[in-house]
Amino acid sequence: MNDASPRKVLFSGIQPSGMLTLGHIAGALRNWVALQHQYECYFCVVDLHALTVRQVPANLRRWTLDCAAMYLAAGIEPAHATIFVQSHVPAHAELAWVLSTFTGFGEASRMTQFKEKSVQHADNVNVGLFAYPILMAADILLYQTELVPVGEDQKQHLELTRDLAQRFNNAYSPTFTVPEPYIPTYGARLMSLQDPRKKMSKSDPNHNATIFLVDDNDAIRRKIQRAVTDSGTTITYDPEHRPGISNLIEIYHLASGEPIEAIVERFRDASYAAFKAAVADALVAYLEPVRTRFQQIRSDEGSLAQLLVEGARRAARVAERTLRNVYRKVGLWRPQY
Ligand code: ATP
Ligand code: LTN
Numbered sequence: 001m002n003d004a005s006p007r008k009v010l011f012s013g014i015q016p017s018g019m020l021t022l023g024h025i026a027g028a029l030r031n032w033v034a035l036q037h038q039y040e041c042y043f044c045v046v047d048l049h050a051l052t053v054r055q056v057p058a059n060l061r062r063w064t065l066d067c068a069a070m071y072l073a074a075g076i077e078p079a080h081a082t083i084f085v086q087s088h089v090p091a092h093a094e095l096a097w098v099l100s101t102f103t104g105f106g107e108a109s110r111m112t113q114f115k116e117k118s119v120q121h122a123d124n125v126n127v128g129l130f131a132y133p134i135l136m137a138a139d140i141l142l143y144q145t146e147l148v149p150v151g152e153d154q155k156q157h158l159e160l161t162r163d164l165a166q167r168f169n170n171a172y173s174p175t176f177t178v179p180e181p182y183i184p185t186y187g188a189r190l191m192s193l194q195d196p197r198k199k200m201s202k203s204d205p206n207h208n209a210t211i212f213l214v215d216d217n218d219a220i221r222r223k224i225q226r227a228v229t230d231s232g233t234t235i236t237y238d239p240e241h242r243p244g245i246s247n248l249i250e251i252y253h254l255a256s257g258e259p260i261e262a263i264v265e266r267f268r269d270a271s272y273a274a275f276k277a278a279v280a281d282a283l284v285a286y287l288e289p290v291r292t293r294f295q296q297i298r299s300d301e302g303s304l305a306q307l308l309v310e311g312a313r314r315a316a317r318v319a320e321r322t323l324r325n326v327y328r329k330v331g332l333w334r335p336q337y
Helices: 022-035 055-075 091-100 103-108 112-120 125-143 152-171 217-225 243-256 260-267 271-297 301-330
Strands: 009-016 038-044 080-086 145-149 181-182
Touching: 009 022, 009 125, 022 038, 022 055, 022 145, 022 243, 022 301, 038 112, 038 301, 055 243, 055 271, 055 301, 080 301, 091 125, 091 301, 103 112, 112 125, 112 152, 112 217, 125 152, 145 152, 152 181, 181 260, 217 271, 243 260, 243 271, 260 271
Parallel strands: 009 038, 009 145, 038 080, 145 181
Antiparallel strands: none
């Protein structure tokens, strides 16, 4: 904080389209917490993104506050980071419009997430779903972000963000910082407990596939015990050939902090049942304090709302500066006042 040179900026976000999962801790929140003191951080609840899939309005409102509360429960310190809701800062939607005019139809069509979600939500393949990565680029570029900690699935969106930043900078003059993704070595893609070839997702209709951060201890134990494993008997880490057991090893690593090699060494000759029991114990111990903090934070909605109002104010000041600059460069006229 006392450093004379301004700190580099970190930005990330999660959609409030359901209750957060262990995947969010593994791919995102854990790294946000670890990096929050080194960077000037913006952590956004990306509610406009959530609209690309049909939402029940009351759920979306509730999950928006849940999501912000979970950022705090996971260890984000509001004294060090700006936490806010995307729709409270209009510059996000405004910059997304300008960036959409710099995005090729073909390049947007190549986004894997768009292709996957078009299949999952075949009854509602809307233009917003197509433009989703452009809004994400706007989120990131408004803050002159250097680092974006995300899970593996967001790598392609980060590439597009970098391309758009470079394209705009080359067409006009340096305007945007070109961001780098930060993807963890382990936990970048936690897999479904019921089908370890699929990503663990908050919107999986089979609740046994996903550990939710609000799950109680019994639910956590039950889901781990029922996790689908591979037809083998040894505990070895090989995500490609043994995705089920490797996923449990990653979960154990996440919960205990023990290195993957040490876990494999220690459990090499253990039975699957014994290993699962150890994973469940470690996970219960890891998630219980998060859940307790979440309940405390969530029970004081007034303070949470106040924090988000202040966050939006701080974010808007920075975002407006970039947006004005962009509007001026592309030739949008504005009177002097
Ligand atoms: P959904 O699972 O509902 O489709 P999503 O994963 O597409 O949601 P978000 O919930 O917004 O989208 O994810 C936010 C962040 O959490 C991203 O950085 C994403 O990579 C990360 N993340 C989500 N699920 C996992 C997972 N299973 N493993 C690792 N990281 C994850
Ligand atoms: N697309 C991301 C969520 C997201 C995001 C962002 C992540 C929206 N805007 C900006 C990092 C930075 C996802 O995981 N589905």
